[in-house]
């Protein structure tokens with residue numbers, strides 16, 4: 001069953017990792033897709049090519065989500081190409097691991113601006129367009145298990161993921177009257193560029209795996225079903241919800 005037939009889906013941070021998998025997964029479900037990305041031109045181009053090979057339309061628009069003007073520009077390009085938008089997957093994010101006591105101010109500022117402010121501007125720009133269209137829509141924000149638990153080298157990062165989770169709850173209330181649903185997915189540890197260096201430490205990687213009841217870390221593809229589900233009419237009565245996608249890691253305390 002194709003769950004997003006004829007829909008226009010926007011994905012931020014769609015060049016690699018979870019965003020790329022979500023963009024290609026949405027296309028497999030019948031959507032035309034616009035991706036935003038920051039720097040990986042070749043990967044963005046190849047994502048578009050993969051989507052076109054599936055018989056769907058795609059565009060890639062470069063832009064830093066931390067810049068408040070990027071969001072409006074992204075939505076404008078998508079509407080010019082596809083006529084409307086139906087779904088926004090707000091996914092772009094960074095996690096520059098660093099200790100707390102000597103955390104540079106610039107690292108804190110940048111992480112907040114990309115992960116939280118960027119999500120805010122994107123969700124706002126997408127839903128302004130959806131309200132204008134008058135036919136509802138869906139937002140799926142990529143938060144994290146880190147919205148619920150801490151990380152020694154993520155003191156600047158975990159608050160942004162809690163913020164994204166909270167943004168979806170408040171946006172669900174603000175936008176319910178427009179039939180715009182706002183939900184988040186909370187991935188556990190998914191093997192992508194964001195944690196390649198961190199998980200190159202064999203001991204750390206093994207310890208993360210052993211804490212995961214399903215016995216392995218996640219792959220970007222593991223995020224596709226949950227994101228497509230929340231974006232689709234299958235989730236027509238789901239809003240303000242947060243879906244953990246972590247192989248059971250969160251509940252494994254002892």
Ligand SMILES: NC(=O)C1=CN([C@@H]2O[C@H](COP(=O)(O)OP(=O)(O)OC[C@H]3O[C@@H](n4cnc5c(N)ncnc54)[C@H](OP(=O)(O)O)[C@@H]3O)[C@@H](O)[C@H]2O)C=CC1
Nearest residue numbers: 013015016017018038039040064065093144189190192194
């Ligand atoms: N991997 C994991 O274990 C987990 C990841 N997450 C979240 O998932 C999301 C995606 O991360 P993941 O796929 O793992 O990481 P990747 O590093 O593979 O992908 C990050 C994506 O975000 C884009 N991006 C980064 N900064 C910006 C920016 N300023 N403006 C626009 N795009 C930007 C990158 O674009 P480009 O490459 O072009 O620079 C890339 O497309 C993040 O929000 C992360 O916090 C949540 C929980 C766990």
Ligand SMILES: C[C@H](O)[C@@H]1OC(=O)[C@H](O)[C@@H]1O
Nearest residue numbers: 095144146188189194195
């Ligand atoms: C980047 C980390 O590996 C990843 O990011 C998250 O949000 C998860 O909690 C993991 O720590």
